[in-house]
Amino acid sequence: MCGIVGYISSSVLTERAAVILNKMASSIEHRGPDSAGIWHNDEIGIGLGHRRLSIIDLSDAGHQPMHSDNSRYIIVFNGEIYNHLNLRDKLSKEGNGQRWKGHSDTETILACIQAWGIKETLIAVTGMFALGIWDNKEQILTLARDRVGEKPLYYSVENKSIVFASELKAIKAYPGRNMTINQSALRLYMKHGYITSPHSIYNNTYKLQPGTYITVSISNFEISKEVYWSGLDTAKHGIHNPFTGSKESCVDQLEQTLTKAVVSQMMSDVPLGAFLSGGVDSTTVVALMQANSTKPINTFSIGFKEDIYNEAIYAKEVADHIGTNHTELYVDSNTCLSVIDQLPKLYDEPFADSSQIPTYLVSELARKHVTVSLSGDGGDELFAGYNRYTLTHQFWNKLQLLPLPLRRIAQKIIRRYSPEKWNKLANFLKFTKWTNFGEKLHKSSNVLLSKSTTDLYENLITLWHNDNVLMNSQPDVSMIKSLLPELDGISSIEQMMIIDLLTYLPDDILCKVDRAGMGVSLETRMPFLDKKVIELAWRLPMAYKIRGNSSKWALREVLYRHVPKEMINRPKMGFGVPIDSWLRTSLRDWCESLLNEKRIKNDGHLNAKLIAVMWKEHLSGERNWHHQLWAVLMFNQWLDHNS
Secondary structure (H helix, E strand, O other), rough: EEEEEEEEEEOOOOOOOHHHHHHHOOHHHHHHHHHEEEEEEEEOEEEEEEEEEOOOOOOOOOOOEEEEEOOOEEEEEEEEEOOOEEEEHHHHHHHOOOOOOOOOOHHHHHHHHHHOOHHHHHHHOOEEEEEEEEEEEEEEEEEEEEEOOOOOOEEEEEOOOOEEEOOHHHOOOOOOOOOEEEEHHHHHHHHHHHOOOOOOOOOOOOEEOOOOEEEEEOOOOOOOEEEEEEEHHHHHHHHHOOOOOOHHHHHEEEEEHHHHHHHHHHOOOEEEEEOOOHHHHHHHHHHHHHHHHOOEEEEEEEOOOOOOHOHHEEEEEEEHHHOOEEEOOOEEEHHHHHHHHOHHHHHHHOOOOOOOOHHHHHHHHHHHOEEEOOOOHHHHHHHOOOHHHHHHHHHHHHHHHHHHHHHHHHHHHHOOOOOOHHHHHHOOOOOOOOOOOHHHHHHHHHHHHHOOHHHHHHHOOOOOOOOEOOOOOOOOOHHHHHHHHHOOOHHHHHHHHHHHHHHHHHHHHHHHHHHHHHHHHOEOHHHHHHHHHHHHHHHHOHHOEEEEEEEOOOHHHHHHEEEOOHHHHOOOOOOOOOOHHHHHHOHHHHHHHOOOOHHHHHHHOHHHHHHHHHHHHHHHOOOHHHHHHHHHHHHHEEEEEEO
């Protein structure tokens, strides 16, 4: 795992090129603390830089920027190619006569590009990556990103120059960038808590979308974009060509496919482990890792004193049963506050998924023992694990039978009482099906006025339903509505899953894990995002995913072959932290400074009066606005860091 930077420019940088590249690369040293390298050609106006975290081939043979065997291509690469040894075998059988200098996957990619070309190579590889490659012959720069978006890649377009990097801070280190706030992206952020691709918080600066590559010619600086793999097309193909075997053969094939993905991702020349929450996804990954390891694997968990957020007790039970070498750490609000100070530096743009805190802490814990950690991310999107899917499955048809006026009345009744009061009522009635019942009831009340499943989905994933929070009105540039014509004829739940695959997964979940892991120089890997796992998951009919009130049916059946059902069957908790209560107590002073009404008004981005009212209601316990307030806090802290 590494960090990459570079530029292509019509301006002649000459003596400054090395200084600029080193400055850009140094800004992301955390992504690659083991070594650094740069290459530039000042006559052309091209420069590449690299920071290396050595995982495969620890020798100098893996040093970057790396030149191809025929000197035509020069590459900077971030990621891992899990099938690179198979690709070497294929090259050998084709008689390409490659003279290997080492056993790094970067050298393999260069050899494949030299033999087959860039697009064919991207289609052939299995892995996670972001890369920049310069073609000396054609004078073309190519930037590419992996299929699902595990690895980040930003690029900035301005004044006949393109600057790219793994993180925005490296682009900001390039001289002369006009990094002004993109107000449409700010609207996206306030709506979702993250910014969806291809947008970034800055004008003229973009995220390269997953499964795509762009090319830029030095002759005209025109950007050409091409999709080499489409999550949408893959999902639609799977839905229209469903798995037709028996239930048992389905579980057999899923276990075999997942096992191959897990084993391929256990490839490493450095210590390796896994995150373990005790939930279905991470436990499945850990169980398959341990089944294919001759010694106990290392597993890591974070715990909280607040019971409704604490999964560490379940993770410990699972670890003891499977026989892993388990390490856990219990944290409190003071520990989390120390992490909060680092968040703007880690994420570079506003990011308001509060599980970023435990994700960073478990990454920090793991890094003390290993350099690579596998995780269960992606399981929810592929096997219908989110509560919003089961909620739609169970209630949408019934909800439609209720007249809209009655639904309005029901929503008003729910909103009249705070989540805390609903929790007390649920405890009194011994209704324990859902943890944190009041908060989920309030969130679910948003769907009561939905007129379609699209409305339902948007209501469930929207933080701020009131655009009045923004001082500058901007058009909604969310890709959700533009996707709808492509989803015609697909079931409501599968539509939600596809949208999550294309937006929430890469721009929230994978962003969160990448920044947290790389912030402590830890490589993270996700077996569920293996190409063949994704393809098989989309072929499974919904009946193999949601059965009754249970989600992830086929995946659970795989897991039950390794772990007893009673260890796993419990309500979904997620990976959250008790932000709601901490904002009122131990984090209150920090909140007061960032939610100051005068400060927000002077900044000119958000509605200071509206936020002041919500903060007052949250403090009193009258309402629970912690999701919305966290988005404001993260934005204002980001503003302070980038002032």
